[in-house]
Amino acid sequence: MEDLLLLEQISKVYGDGDTSVKVLDDVSLQVKAGEFVAVVGPSGSGKSTFLSITGALLSPTSGRMMIGGKEIHKLSPKKMNQLRLEKIGFIFQSSNLIPYLTVQDQLLLIPELSGMHHTNAKKRAHNLLDRLGLMHRKNHYPESLSGGERQRVAIARAWMNNPDIILADEPTASLDSERGRAVVQMLADEVKLHQKAAIMVTHDKRMLDLCDRIVYIEDGILSEKKKK
Template sequence: MTKGLQMSKITKYYAEGSNRIAALDHVSISVEPGEFVAVVGPSGSGKSTFLSIAGALLKASEGEVELNGHHISTLTAKELANVRLQEIGFIMQSSNLVPYLNVLDQLLIIKRISGKVEREDKVFATKLLEELGLGSKLRSFPEELSGGEKQRTAIARALINNPIIILADEPTASLDTKRAHEVVSLIAQEVNSRQKAAIMVTHDERMLEYCDKVYRMEDGKLSLQQGIGRRNRIQQEMSSI
């Protein structure tokens, strides 16, 4: 069974008057466990549509999406909601934390939505937060956190259900340079250590050094950027030896 995320010849059409516009045009990508991929491109290029389809928030007009070898393109709305909850971790532009929940409960509410919160869930959530440098902030509320701490909480929340893939939408948009590097470095570390497939959509080219591969989206088409990204550089260096 193929692991990670595979999107094959994904096309998404929108009606514009009597015309049909392709927001995505035969997009294909494969992201393996432990692989951190960036997608860059101008506004209006199709990045948001791409991420919505990868995250089972939107259905493609054509093409196939697979998570760990399972086709999700034909699932019902209820089945897709379960896929989003159990198999996909989201990190958004703003951390989207619940104002009246402390840091620990930001994670446990995800477990509560999935079912009953067990003792081991609390232990895992605490350990996860400690690993991300938030051990002293378990009882703190969002208004008491810095921007970087909020995003670290969002990273932990994305990992709490042990998802197959992490999708990050402009996770550094509201952060200064130092905090941005800290957050993306943490995402990269967690992706590698926990062997998660991950895609980050970003305008911030300072963050590409943490990614294994970099793709560019333009006019609904996706292309691999040669020579950019850690894995691409290593492959090029090996081929020159």
């Protein structure tokens, strides 16, 4: 299996001289197609910075990151934006749906930004909503959805452009155990079915058995332990 995501000796330092703070310290990670990786660690351990760099939202101080064999931090800002839109899907803990857009329009906004033909985009949106059990909600607004439904919409939106990499930041934080597990199971199934790579930052240890690998981050240092 190919490495869809490769981080090599990534460090991130804020500030200069005696006031500098190293948030990430020589972090390296490989994620192959079909792998679902959990990242866990205490608050302030560097998880948010790690996810921001992995999502090409923040540049590292040193090290390199490759997506699909391409070193991304050498790209121009325009090409970087295009890469984020085409190659990376984001799922946030609060779903971050746009309140004045229907469920269907939440999904159609993504391909509109990337220039996908409307007919193809609508077909893909309906396919995703059907697979996630949301077709009957396609014309509803976020305020009328349950927490689990909003997160399923967020998952569908993240998959809309068929990205190689999915990044999920505490996707179960606002859900009860049953709904949270259903959301993570959907994510795991999609990764396996379509041979994508996914990283989920989480505090919820009840979800770790659904992941292929677990990495720990503390004081900016990443380590991996084998699952029992």
